[in-house]
Amino acid sequence: MADIRVTHEAQVTVISFPAVFQRLRETEVEQIASTFLAAMQGAQPRKVLIDLEGVEFFGSSFIELLVRGWKRIKEDQQGVFALCSVSPYCVEVLQVTHIDEVWPRYNTKQEALLAMAS
Numbered sequence: 001m002a003d004i005r006v007t008h009e010a011q012v013t014v015i016s017f018p019a020v021f022q023r024l025r026e027t028e029v030e031q032i033a034s035t036f037l038a039a040m041q042g043a044q045p046r047k048v049l050i051d052l053e054g055v056e057f058f059g060s061s062f063i064e065l066l067v068r069g070w071k072r073i074k075e076d077q078q079g080v081f082a083l084c085s086v087s088p089y090c091v092e093v094l095q096v097t098h099i100d101e102v103w104p105r106y107n108t109k110q111e112a113l114l115a116m117a118s
Contacts, residue, residue, distance in 0.1 A: 004032050006039045010113045012080075013043040016051040024058035029065055040069040046079035049112050053085035063099060070103065084112040 002020040006013060015036065021028055040048060050066065052058075073079040084106040086094070094100035106112035 002031075003035050004039075006035070010117050011045055012047045012049050012113055012116050013039060014049045014051055014109065014113075015039055016053065017055050019054055022054055022056050024055060024062045026059070026061040029058075029061040033065055036065060037069060037072070040072040043073065046073050046076040047116050048073050048079075048081050049109065049116060050081075050083045051085055051109050051112075052083060052087065052090060053109070056087050056089060058090055058093065060097075063093070063097060066099075066103075080116055082106060082112050082116060084109050 002018050004021070005016045005018065007016070008014070017024070017032075021032070048069070050069075070081045073081045082104040083094075085108060086105055091100070091105075094105075104112075104115070106115060
């Protein structure tokens with residue numbers, strides 16, 4: 001069973017998805033939820049970047065998981081939560097739900113890490 005990747009770069013917890021998660025349907029979201037939320041809870045400092053490179057599709061269950069994780073990060077006033085490398089389709093999903101107005105979104109992981117370092 002595949003799982004998400006959790007790494008630490010420039011004092012930012014980076015959560016990324018192996019190729020098997022190109023499509024994050026409800027089944028895949030259920031599979032990764034506990035690891036995803038544990039990574040949020042353990043992030044020190046409270047800076048988390050969700051790297052969606054390679055993810056071509058996600059639905060409402062993944063958005064719900066993002067919101068649950070974000071709520072754990074925003075408990076800390078210094079908490080930062082951002083997305084990067086979001087596919088055009090996924091950007092549309094975020095825009096339709098207006099969630100794109102809540103979190104910063106960066107084109108690349110490097111751009112996000114630079115912004116989050118300050």
